[in-house]
Amino acid sequence: MRFFRFTFLTLSLFILAACSKTAITPHATPAPVVKLDPGKSYVAQELIIGYEAGQNPEKLAAQLGGSVKSNWPQINAALISLSDSISVEKALSEQNLKGLRYSQPNYAKILEPTPTVSAAQMRSLASSTISDPDFDKQWFHRQLNTEAAWDLGATGKGIRIGIQDDFIDLQHPDLAANMFYPGFDGASLSLITKTTPHNGIPDASHGSSVAGSAAAVANSVGGRGSAFEASIVPLNHTAAGEDGLGVITDGGVVFTSLFAADGPDGISPIFGGLNGEAPTEDTDSAPGTKAYVHIVNMSWGGRFYSQITKDVMDYMLLHGIVLVASAGNTPDTGFQEPTWFPGIISVAATQPDGGRTDFSNRGKQLTVAAPGKNIWVPTTRACTFETPDFSSCTAGDTDYTYISGTSFSSPLVSGVVALMLDASALRDGSGKITGMNLGPAQVRQILEQTANKPADYSFDALGYGIVDAGKAVAMAKDASKRPPAGANIIVTSVLASDERFGLGSVGLSLISVDGNEASEYAQTGFGQIFGTGMGFFFQVKPGAYRLLVSGPNEVATGAVADAQELLINVAAGETKNIKVALNVESFDDPNEPNDTTATASPIGVGQTVTASVYSSGDSDTDIYSLDVTSGTTYWINVDSVSGFQDLKMDILASDGSTVLATNENNRKQPDDEILPDPALSFTAASTSKVFIRLSNSTSINPFNVYQLDISTLAGTESEPNGSASLSCDITAPDFTGANALAPGTALDAELATETDVDIFSSSLSKDATYVIDLETVINLNPDTVLAVFAGDGSLLRQNDDFDYQDSRIFFTPAVTGNYFIAASNCNDGDQSSKGPYRISLTTLVTQ
């Protein structure tokens, strides 16, 4: 009997043990809350004991000062619950009890690290109930510490954030209450008001998400932005492209930027209005400020510097606007505008672990970082796309999306800036804002000094670190912690030989002497917004800098100048004006003085003279005299070499006043492009002297250099006159049938097809420099290419575009002999053209 019982028990134990080996663990059963012994990794007041087979665990438990909580007879073990009067350590020390095989603490299983704050707790941390149902999906609030900022009373109320972006869904339930009107549509150049419909561009949803990141409304819909009571001023910079999708235009950027400063009345409190209004007539700046908006967010950018973009950014900074821009998503370390421009806060993107995102741009130009991945924010509603007048939208349409990009990091920080401006604003007795206490450089420094640096921090990835809204607002509120105001450096570059002339396209580099700041870069402009020759570093940190001045851009202007450097020191709040006079090689017109018919410079057939439209006065007229033979047709052509002249040509009779012919532009081009130079074919009615008068309608400038060619029109080409292979190069020419072209003459020709190549042959002397010129009369048809070949077919010279679409070559032969000139169109598979042109061959007059 005993034997059987033993066997039965043993067998059943064996089978059960094998079956349940992995199902039973000696650890705590998964109770909802496991309380650990303070400072220890095991459960408080519990013990696990192993007992001898047949031993009653209850008896052992009582001896140890507890009772059995769970018994596992299959393995002869039990979980003991100890009374409060005995500690685990004490119970463990009782190892010599009869029937006790072992005892150990009930170790807690190490689970995956749980967040120290649960989602439910997060909500209860807010100073008031967070009404927005999707708040917990907006992880960025946690990383940005926005709730701490709101707890300090900052909400962004009264602060206007210009969202320079594509068209916002103005009536989105989570945006509408914060929209501030009027805004501006930089595409249609009209105000955006409360009743403006959506502009219908089918991919315009970016702006809604950017606006929502900054200032989505606190309500019972969706989530909320970082400054949930700030005002959103819509600044649309996008127009419909050829395919109907949105394209950011320069005009869009320029006009919305000017609007951000000047406001709907169009009057700047600094410069006045375009119609001559005085600055004091401005009516719509934000209280106590010099601009319509406090902040502009720019979640857009380009890879190349653009002067007009730099100018309008400087215009906004001059008006005290805080500019915040996304760093870019390339993710390289190279140039991005506008975010690289001096004075602008550049924002990189983070993910929840505090690291940068895959796409976030890197490098020395960063300022700070903010969340930029899986950002849950409003998006343009489907009903808005369906009916731009919102007629099909219902209250239930509240489209939201997850979206990623530094495009969203930037407005999150714009919202934080709004919180800072709100917290630090100057107010009257009733609490109304009457001015700002922080300028752009101060805002930037507060963000930098209060940013968080996570474990794997590097400047290259996160700039000064991840924005902490709570700390930034706390510092903004504290007048004793105000950082020094920004400094402004205004550089005016002028021509040393005539300081009336500002020099545009001069490269400026500001290198901090102590190496603690990233270098800043700028270029002097050409008078589009500010005076010619002016370049700016606005809102930079005070300190000592090397200013490196590179001279006008050699590639753009062809000018060769000396380069200079200066050591400068700027103090907080100082605006330093610096004039740099550069020695630029400029052309000295050998034909001057020739402003009257009496002093006209003689010019002969077959000559090309070089001159400039410049004088010590305000204007310059150049007059040449030409002896003409009755019945001969002369081809009189002007080609600009450099500068911004806009010349008109008059042919005057020998009396010096009767106008025989006039031309301003030899070809009609689209209105917003540089106008072509004048040219005339003139048939002399009598043998006499005529005058060629060139007058200029733009301002004079020592770099306004042009050339004047005189030839006689000898007839028309005769086909076939050669062939060649084409790309935008002319190769493998076949000279068969080449037409003779004598120096001093011009021929009419035409590229009949896109593959037509016309070849001309000329006897040229090694003692001369020849000018071979092509002139066209139809815009882009043809877009010419010109080449000079030796008799053996080897290529000597080539030109595609000298003057817009027209080609021009200067050629000094190495040996006297016969040369071949080929003319065709730039035909490389992506483009091709055809049409009439005129070719002339003259000799350059050198003095």
Next chain:
Amino acid sequence: MQNRKYLILLVYLLLIPFLSACPGGGFNGPKGTIEGFVVNRKAGTAVADVQVQVNGFNFSAKTDSKGFYSIQAPANNKGVTLLFSKTGYALSKVEGLSLSKDETITYDTLLPERFDSFLPTEAPSLSINVSDGAVLNGTDLDKQTPDAFKVKISGSVSKPELNGFVYADVSLGKAGGNSGFLNSSVPHTGIFNFTGSEQEVIVFATGFDGETSLHFTAYDSNNNRTELIRHVTVKSNVPVAAPVAPSNPSAFAITFGDVGVFGTLSHTANLTKTLHNVNKQKLKQLIATRPSGSLSPQSFLNEVVTWAEISFTYSAEGLPSAFEIYRKKEGESDFRLIGRASPFQLAVFNSNDELVGFTYIDPDPSLEAGVKTSYRIDAVTGSSRKASVETSTTPLAPLLVTASSPADGSVDVSRTPTYSMTLSGRNNLVFYGAVVFDRVQAENFSEWLGFGASADPAESTLSLTHNDDGTATLEQLQAFHAYDWQPFALTSNGTLDENGDIVGETAISIAADAFDIFGIGFGVTDVTVNTFVTGKGN
């Protein structure tokens, strides 16, 4: 006595139901094996030490250093579910695998890092209105979608108050994904705004005639992934011809030094092979608007994606129903089927819209640097098939480039600088260069594109002196002026013949190429650009 015996027997009998109900290690039924690779993104990096479990059964395994796992699972079961997990990572789940006794099947998966530690690491639950064994007829829906069929999908995430879906995909043959290019050889439909509410999805049946698998895959915002598999029979109605053997197969492996490129912003496979034919006219100066970039997959600066391109031609009057691609890695005994697609899916056209051939993109995670991988293409119509000859490639290791000098932020740099870079991971040939711009304080000038080649495998520091080929815009950079430069570099397993032409190249690895000078179709934009200011010079 007798009663006691029966009592004992009775107790034993009572124990038996308890025994058979016991789970886990005691599984005695027929088993098969599931094996495959786990990577962190499409065509990405292996994830080691991933815990793999068969849901509801006590089978588990771990991935090795190559991300490979092999696990036993019950055979003849109604759909095996595997769970993939690792600390710090999301959860990946697949439902609906099926295998027969002693069969080994392959299943590869993606296991990305979890996005946010506050979000649940739980796989979404998905449903589709297609059951195992269903027959799906491709029909001409709406006269606009030839050969398509519709399915209804829905799903829910764990903790919707914190979490949401970010992407869903329905595909045939294997799982699809949000990278357009890397998934271009998989017939799939992606849904970028999937919310979980039921919606209808159209899938194209072209090229599938017979038994295949339908896959519904979805990701939530924490990168948790669920894939449902249904074994179905698909009927396509596109007219097809008897197959002939595909000709001129060639396999080419590309190790691409930028993982951020492949996402919603990617291209489809319309490949132009102008490798190493550095086309200076291609250097277009674009003003780039910032994309909203809603689903860029995670990337790190030195990580790469690796894929193979299997190209072939087909000379016959009519096209077959489909092409099937078979692959065998060095050390494997047999070719195995890795993909099937219709001729239209794989077709490549030139700029005149003429069909020039077919290319299959293989982004599978089992591609390994240094391991020879062979391919074969079968043309299939119904039960007839004709195979091509074999072709092979051996993918290269990642090539890394550091732009050493002029360094970023350097000042007083020579006006004719030497642009220096160091490489690691190079192979026989390296093609490299420097792109120099004047765009930091000037409008849009490309200053120089310098180019060089190196055939010495020991050479790891490469330099180019400004304007060494005479094509720079300025012979000498302007004094006290800001410029930037960036390297581009590619290594190849080919060699140069006596004419200087590349021969025997079947694999390349690109470290940097922001302007797609090498003509892949998109650039490796994850590069270092160094901005510097020249000195006064002489």
